[in-house]
Amino acid sequence: xxxxxxxxxxxxxxxxxxxxxxxxxxxxxxxxxxxxxxxxxxxxxxxxxxxxxxxxxxxxxxxxxxxxxxxxxxxxxxxxxxxxxxxxxxxxxxxxxxxxxxxxxxxxxxxxxxxxxxxxxxxxxxxxxxxxxxxxxxxxx
Amino acid sequence: xxxxxxxxxxxxxxxxxxxxxxxxxxxxxxxxxxxxxxxxxxxxxxxxxxxxxxxxxxxxxxxxxxxxxxxxxxxxxxxxxxxxxxxxxxxxxxxxxxxxxxxxxxxxxxxxxxxxxxxxxxxxxxxxxxxxxxxxxxxxxxxxxxxxxxxxxxxxxxxxxxxxxxxxxxxxxxxxxxxxxxxxxxxxxxxxxxxxxxxxxxxxxxxxxxxxxxxxxxxxxxxxxxxxxxxxxxxxxxxxxxxxxxxxxxxxxxxxxxxxxxxxxxxxxxxxxxxxxxxxxxxxxxxxxxxxxxxxxxxxxxxxxxxxxxxxxxxxxxxxxxxxxxxxxxxxxxxxxxxxxxxxxxxxxxxxxxxxxxxxxxxxxxxxxxxxxxxxxxxxxxxxxxxxxxxxxxxxxxxxxxxx
Ligand code: SF4
Numbered sequence: 001x002x003x004x005x006x007x008x009x010x011x012x013x014x015x016x017x018x019x020x021x022x023x024x025x026x027x028x029x030x031x032x033x034x035x036x037x038x039x040x041x042x043x044x045x046x047x048x049x050x051x052x053x054x055x056x057x058x059x060x061x062x063x064x065x066x067x068x069x070x071x072x073x074x075x076x077x078x079x080x081x082x083x084x085x086x087x088x089x090x091x092x093x094x095x096x097x098x099x100x101x102x103x104x105x106x107x108x109x110x111x112x113x114x115x116x117x118x119x120x121x122x123x124x125x126x127x128x129x130x131x132x133x134x135x136x137x138x139x140x141x
Numbered sequence: 142x143x144x145x146x147x148x149x150x151x152x153x154x155x156x157x158x159x160x161x162x163x164x165x166x167x168x169x170x171x172x173x174x175x176x177x178x179x180x181x182x183x184x185x186x187x188x189x190x191x192x193x194x195x196x197x198x199x200x201x202x203x204x205x206x207x208x209x210x211x212x213x214x215x216x217x218x219x220x221x222x223x224x225x226x227x228x229x230x231x232x233x234x235x236x237x238x239x240x241x242x243x244x245x246x247x248x249x250x251x252x253x254x255x256x257x258x259x260x261x262x263x264x265x266x267x268x269x270x271x272x273x274x275x276x277x278x279x280x281x282x283x284x285x286x287x288x289x290x291x292x293x294x295x296x297x298x299x300x301x302x303x304x305x306x307x308x309x310x311x312x313x314x315x316x317x318x319x320x321x322x323x324x325x326x327x328x329x330x331x332x333x334x335x336x337x338x339x340x341x342x343x344x345x346x347x348x349x350x351x352x353x354x355x356x357x358x359x360x361x362x363x364x365x366x367x368x369x370x371x372x373x374x375x376x377x378x379x380x381x382x383x384x385x386x387x388x389x390x391x392x393x394x395x396x397x398x399x400x401x402x403x404x405x406x407x408x409x410x411x412x413x414x415x416x417x418x419x420x421x422x423x424x425x426x427x428x429x430x431x432x433x434x435x436x437x438x439x440x441x442x443x444x445x446x447x448x449x450x451x452x453x454x455x456x457x458x459x460x461x462x463x464x465x466x467x468x469x470x471x472x473x474x475x476x477x478x479x480x481x482x483x484x485x486x487x488x489x490x491x492x493x494x495x496x497x498x499x500x501x502x503x504x505x506x507x508x509x510x511x512x513x514x515x516x517x518x519x520x521x522x523x524x525x526x527x528x529x530x531x532x533x534x535x536x537x538x539x540x541x542x543x544x545x
Contacts, residue, residue, distance in 0.1 A: 019181075020181065020182045020183065020184050021182075021207075022204045022205060022206055022207045022210075023206055023207035023208055024207025024208075024210065024288045024289060025207070026207075027207060027208065027251070027288070028287075028288070030270075031270065031274075034254075034266075034267055034270035034271060034274075035267055035268075035270070035271040035274075036270075036271060036274045060182075061184065063181070063182075063183055063184060065180050065181050065183070066181045066182075069181070094204070095189070095200070095201055095204065096184050096185075096186075096189065098189060098192060099184055099185040099186075099188070099189050100185050100188060101183055101184055101185045102184070102185075119204075119289060120207065120287075120288055120289070122287060
């Protein structure tokens with residue numbers, strides 16, 4: 001395991017980037033931090049600045065206005081950074097694909113490492129996604 | 142002359158869950174102006190709705206907002222029923238009220254937690270969200286989903302509340318009363334919370350009326366507006382509950398109004414459950430067609446009155462679907478409440494209306510502060526006409542149609 005992977009996967013600093021979401025995915029993300037699920041036990045915390053982030057959580061579709069910002073925010077992040085698309089909106093565009101304000105899916109703008117479908121995914125699913133991603137990075141087969 | 146500095150908050154800011162952009166104009170510590178820039182969340186839902194059948198539309202409007210994910214469908218199905226002359230069985234009305242009130246419960250708890258977070262009082266945040274979790278479990282029990290319940294449909298509800306589940310629901314509600322009373326006492330007794338909230342971000346009664354504020358934002362200023370009482374629909378005409386109002390319209394009153402409302406919600410749910418134990422009947426009238434016509438549906442969402450307008454031509458899709466969400470009325474009140482306050486208080490004031498931008502972003506142009514104005518629809522039309530005229534001149538085209 002390389003030094004970078006070791007550092008990256010030890011205590012994840014998560015930055016949450018909500019696009020044009022309906023809020024539910026965002027709330028379920030926050031929910032994982034509150035006492036019932038309490039992700040902070042594992043050293044996973046939400047951070048205030050994208051420059052501190054190891055993981056970007058993307059929720060919602062990105063419309064013509066926010067898509068430009070998505071790219072900017074990704075460029076500002078210190079690499080390597082993991083990107084998880086949370087919810088059907090971020091993965092595929094959900095039922096907004098025919099909207100005049102929908103551009104293209106998130107992965108056309110920035111590379112996405114994991115897709116987590118669901119509308120919204122349950123907190124358990126989010127935790128599982130994190131675990132799977134970390135395991136994969138560490139090379140556990 | 143003192144110098145004005147602009148503090149940008151957003152569009153992606155750790156304080157906010159949603160992208161929205163506030164520009165705080167400050168002189169030293171004092172806020173002197175506020176610009177609100179929206180548009181990061183516009184998804185074109187009204188237009189999309191015209192592509193969907195009436196049944197599908199309900200799922201679409203559910204995804205306007207995750208927190209009021211039953212208020213929008215409720216208003217929407219009522220508009221469809223109003224337009225198409227659809228009957229709703231009585232049992233369905235009670236079930237709709239139960240779901241609506243459960244949603245108010247979880248939404249107010251959520252706000253209380255976030256408010257605590259904005260104040261830097263994370264203990265409140267954690268506790269409020271901890272007690273919100275059982276409500277989500279109730280939703281999972283009744284509807285199968287934690288969020289986005291998918292319960293409403295034109296003509297009734299999709300799932301019944303079975304009589305065997307009622308004791309479990311009642312038990313959870315009983316378990317919630319203690320913590321809510323605890324929150325109520327903690328907020329009213331704690332001198333620190335009072336010091337942070339009292340007299341902060343005041344919206345006077347007259348201002349609330351002038352801005353057409355709705356929901357708890359208006360009620361905290363003493364305007365007793367509540368769709369549930371003003372136009373008793375669903376089961377609200379048949380249950381006993383109070384409208385909670387405040388006096389001062391500051392953030393403290395807004396918090397108290399919300400906390401006391403959750404207790405009223407529990408009261409409503411209990412009365413509905415009592416009726417549901419014995420009330421027989423189907424929960425869905427299965428309408429075969431929606432007649433041509435226009436309809437309006439309103440519901441008192443946790444943040445205030447939401448209005449849906451549906452125009453049907455007798456087909457299976459809406460011809461026009463118009464949505465007005467409560468935050469659309471409440472967010473502009475920030476322009477008065479935040480002026481003259483300190484920067485440190487700005488976050489809680491902005492959050493005190495419980496803004497919901499995914500709801501609000503239909504189509505609006507906002508512009509705050511000196512020499513700035515809020516564009517009315519008439520002005521928007523005028524602007525668009527002026528632009529069309531300009532374009533025509535530039536392209537050298539005359540007549541009503543542009544040839545490209
Ligand atoms: S995936 Fe569903 S819950 Fe998540 S933002 Fe989209 S509509 Fe909302």
